[in-house]
Amino acid sequence: MPELPEVETIRVALDPLLVGRTVVDAEAHPSAKFASAPAALGSTITGVRRRGKYLLADLRTPDDTAAELVVHLGMTGQLRPDLAPDGPHVRAWWQMDDGATLVFRDIRRFGRIAVVAAGDHRSLPTLAALGPEPFSDAFTPDGLWRALARSTTRVKTQLLGQRVVAGVGNIYADEALWRAGIAPATRRVGRDRATRLHGAVRDALAVGLANGGTTLRDYRTVSGEPGRNQSALACYGRGGLPCARCGAVLRRSVVDGRGTTSCPRCQH
Template structure:
């Protein structure tokens, strides 16, 4: 699943491709991608202009004229690409937005898990899944005390807690494994048992890791591509994710992989301390 750095990279690469364009026609080949009525979605978009693209956590916010916003979640494998109008349709293309210059934005999703929802601009925190999200890394709201309070309320392991989007918005499996290794915290540590000093380190490492991953244009492990069809670069910098059985670069101990609430989790049993 694209996590916060990947979605931010999609935002940055998609914006110059479509900003300022006017929508001429919309085709929804797979209506379940649309939250709400797909025909009404297509009708309301016609004639609107792309004004900006913003992001919150893993959500893209495509800002349109007339105070409308498309809230888009890529889920597992959603991708956007700009094509010429006569480009042959891929079998996994599910939504097409044709612009007045006869270019077309296509949404492609092998698993069909992604969703788009058209709302009034400014209501995204009330009308969409964003309403359930916590603070995102590197935001003013994401302070050390915010994270300490969030962990103190959770009587479950730290891996599951950091994947809980109501605690920290935007993190997924890859970056949680990486930041726990960086901070030397075992993934099965009790979230509310981690010392305050360690939580402060965790906070800072989350911020720095996400910032670096964005600078590297995200992580391509399976199918992630940006809006220009390019892979990310952070996969070359992963220390634990995808490295089961390899020696820890810090201590040489073979990395282990376990399941934590159904999620594959790679860690160093020697470096990473378990807090109970």
């Protein structure tokens, strides 16, 4: 499930392959989630950015206007130049003027593709309302505390909601809450705990980024390699195993419908 570290790893690899290239052919699955991919036809890619879990390719269209190709990888999405466009689970592809073809493969079809006018994210409400980037100056301990205090929703669900901070999914939410010593179902987070959580979010994401992302099943880098962060996880997916901090058995539970692992002793 690609979260910020996985999407950023993909972005870094795609940037040199795509910037300066013009899309000369494209095709998409008829589903409304993917059907607008060919709208990038004729456009030149001028940059590849990331916002939260969204990849944004800046486009200069044939009539010289600015647009964006927005890609969300969902749970099983991959962007690969080494896959055949007619292969299984391919939902879209774009052929570039250098002959390379970027293929979007998405087994479960939870991904999404949109071509929009630059900055016009009205058709993507989560992107439009995205919170601060976790490594930006806009993400502060005080801002996180205030954002969390505005709601009584469980802290893990708030992290997953993308509004208090962008780019955190189920894996890194569990990891960050474990690092901060906060129980995932907590509804009230005070200033001190928000400060701990702020650092923990950054730390968990930074480790994931340094390891090229977490591969549990489907995530692959642009070159098809798995990430290396799965062996660095302290909490997510380790239910039934001892907590690396206190030795208690990590507990598997469901928080607002999401599978969750936490330590019953050191996460309060």
